[in-house]
């Protein structure tokens with residue numbers, strides 16, 4: 001009791017002393033400031049202004065330094081740039097940068113090569129795009145009767161991309177492109193079709209009725225990519241004139257909502273014809289099913305294409321931009337792939353170092369090393385992989401926050417490690433050192449995986465969030481990683497022995 005009172009009196013005395021010092025300091029500073037100010041005011045004006053300028057400069061410099069140190073740097077968000085148009089130079093630069101980092105850029109590069117080949121040939125590509133069995137192949141066959149086009153009653157008859165030569169009235173060299181129908185069983189074929197549409201100058205969007213939701217979305221996507229879209233209502237032989245007129249109106253509304261260009265001939269109704277099966281009865285009474293060609297009526301489509309090409313405008317530049325976007329998407333996919341592989345390597349290497357370090361330690365258990373070299377290197381390498389330039393302070397803060405969570409997770413990690421090791425035949429009694437090594441390895445493994453999750457979600461290191469991710473996912477990661485890490489520790493131990 002006495003001691004407590006003494007401490008209180010002591011603290012009170014210190015406060016009183018600090019108060020006196022603060023007042024004295026304030027008086028002293030005020031006096032010198034006023035002194036300096038008086039002299040400046042009396043002295044030449046140039047000195048006054050010079051002095052004020054220097055003071056303001058110093059204050060601004062200090063503020064800037066504090067800002068740099070404390071406030072987080074804003075890293076441009078990759079998702080924002082997904083909407084901005086790309087130039088040839090942008091995409092070339094990105095490719096070169098990614099390639100030097102070790103990313104496989106072949107498929108993105110192939111897009112640029114295909115574009116160059118098409119530019120050199122100077123042909124205009126018209127892509128027939130639409131759901132399966134809407135009559136894309138039949139339309140191409142009607143336009144270019146000599147072409148060897150596959151048409152089938154069964155949906156999904158076209159499974160690859162084919163080009164057929166054609167010529168417009170104005171003498172343009174044209175390629176009619178047939179692609180697989182969308183909305184079938186294979187999502188991969190939808191992608192093939194969409195990518196080919198992206199490479200074309202104009203998309204002829206073929207449908208055989210009002211647009212379903214997916215079709216409307218595809219029209220919107222194509223318009224967003226800057227594609228001139230013509231909606232072609234095929235099989236119009238199945239509708240009477242009033243129905244046709246109502247459908248054309250609906251389609252025009254779809255195009256308008258999708259942000260497509262509403263010009264003359266952007267929505268047309270045609271009949272590609274195609275084959276129908278009819279039962280033929282011969283004079284002897286026998287019946288046979290034969291295919292009969294329906295009459296084609298595609299005049300309005302030919303007119304629409306010719307009109308569109310009368311004044312092609314910036315059709316080439318728009319096609320180029322869409323291909324650059326396609327190449328950028330393929331590059332992003334390749335980068336993701338690369339990150340997945342590389343992050344796995346980084347995690348493995350850190351986990352191995354933790355295991356080896358722990359096996360070599362004299363008294364395992366005293367040294368959880370998250371804040372040490374291994375944790376720092378792993379965090380920095382991972383951030384670099386995700387183009388997130390972290391401040392050293394952020395790395396430190398993340399590791400500190402994670403370290404405080406490790407204490408809670410260690411018993412679980414040890415238990416899982418012990419069980420995991422027992423599952424290996426021939427290990428026999430599991431030595432404590434080995435269990436600790438596996439437990440530490442598991443913690444690094446979990447740390448690495450939570451880092452990958454936050455970095456791929458936010459594109460930068462947000463210490464509190466990354467640490468929370470670590471805490472929330474740790475038990476799941478520990479369970480998932482135990483076989484791998486136990487194997488690693490056993491191998492390392494065998495090597496050491």
Ligand SMILES: Nc1nc2c(ncn2[C@@H]2O[C@H](COP(=O)(O)OP(=O)(O)OP(=O)(O)O)[C@@H](O)[C@H]2O)c(=O)[nH]1
Pocket residue numbers: 131132133134135136137138139150151152153154155156157158159179180181182234235236237238270271272273274275276294
């Ligand atoms: N009634 C009618 N049927 C048509 C018309 N055009 C095509 N068809 C029929 O529609 C079916 C599908 O024709 P395709 O040309 O193979 O359709 P597609 O869009 O190329 O089909 P996928 O390649 O499978 O996506 C065939 O049975 C055609 O005979 C048309 O104008 N009227």
Ligand SMILES: [Mg+2]
Pocket residue numbers: 136137138150151157158178179181
């Ligand atoms: Mg087809």
